[in-house]
Amino acid sequence: EGWLIDYVEVNLADNTIDAYKTTIKQFIEKFGNLKLVDITPLKLQSFINDLRHKYKASTIQQKINILKKLFGDAVEPYEYIQKNPAHRLKTPARNAAMPKAATIFTDAELTAIINRFKDDQVVFIPIMLAYHMGMRKGECLALKWSDVDFAHNTITISKNQYDKNGSIIVYNKTKSKKSRIIDMDSTIASILKEHKLYQQHCQKKLGKAYPGSDYICCKPDGRKTKSDDLRYFNMWCKNNGMTGSFHSLRHTHATKLIDGGMDLDYVSRRLGHSNIVITSKTYVHLTNKRRNKAVKIMDDIL
Numbered sequence: 001e002g003w004l005i006d007y008v009e010v011n012l013a014d015n016t017i018d019a020y021k022t023t024i025k026q027f028i029e030k031f032g033n034l035k036l037v038d039i040t041p042l043k044l045q046s047f048i049n050d051l052r053h054k055y056k057a058s059t060i061q062q063k064i065n066i067l068k069k070l071f072g073d074a075v076e077p078y079e080y081i082q083k084n085p086a087h088r089l090k091t092p093a094r095n096a097a098m099p100k101a102a103t104i105f106t107d108a109e110l111t112a113i114i115n116r117f118k119d120d121q122v123v124f125i126p127i128m129l130a131y132h133m134g135m136r137k138g139e140c141l142a143l144k145w146s147d148v149d150f151a152h153n154t155i156t157i158s159k160n161q162y163d164k165n166g167s168i169i170v171y172n173k174t175k176s177k178k179s180r181i182i183d184m185d186s187t188i189a190s191i192l193k194e195h196k197l198y199q200q201h202c203q204k205k206l207g208k209a210y211p212g213s214d215y216i217c218c219k220p221d222g223r224k225t226k227s228d229d230l231r232y233f234n235m236w237c238k239n240n241g242m243t244g245s246f247h248s249l250r251h252t253h254a255t256k257l258i259d260g261g262m263d264l265d266y267v268s269r270r271l272g273h274s275n276i277v278i279t280s281k282t283y284v285h286l287t288n289k290r291r292n293k294a295v296k297i298m299d300d301i302l
Helices: 002-011 014-031 041-053 057-075 107-117 121-133 137-142 186-206 227-239 246-259 264-271 276-282 284-301
Strands: 154-157 160-164 167-171 180-183
Touching (some): 014 057, 014 160, 041 057, 107 121, 121 137, 121 227, 160 227, 180 264, 246 276, 264 276
Antiparallel strands (some): 154 180, 160 167
């Protein structure tokens, strides 16, 4: 807990701090009755192995990296122990939680979603950005009108919104720390043009400038849309028998593009993945489908 205060909360971004706190809480629940010197590599590896039933491999590796840093600091500069017991921790070779296909919405579910939220601009606009552009929730909420180029039908994604406990922070970087310019289809371009007119009407009716007038995702009174404003969407989906969440709109976008024959590297850049391997692993069910199709084509022509 001291390490969280002295290192994590001082040096890391807010969303990263949350991930660290979750891991440390799990660690304390497991080992809180032991002294640091009594925590052995074998005990830590057993702890990590048990996580394979709950988390995917990338999440487990993240937790391993956190423990390595924690115990590394316990050696130096804290000098609580002499050796780092997490130094050789490994991700379990067989991960019971993987592979797991990304959750997507069916066409019928998408129609139901659009019909339900089309008159609620606060929720509808982020939904459309996530579905048509494959944007993350934080990227949708941080998007500004200055990021939209209607002349070239592109959107520049370079920011990410983090909000918690009433505060809103907009970082000038995305999750992958890289900005990207992605193409708009005609539907989302038309939706955004209409939404801009709607915002101008609301601002005129309000009689004063919006508090965040350049942001696309705003309430009628100009206040910025927050993550909490989108929680009802997930609840509505669950109450209507859907397994997807807001993030599933991004998965649905990618799935439709890949299934439609778009190159994997184009989809990867569009999603803002740091490399194409992440895209391939996330949508392994689709890449396998394309592989099988390729084999069939080779059987027919070779």
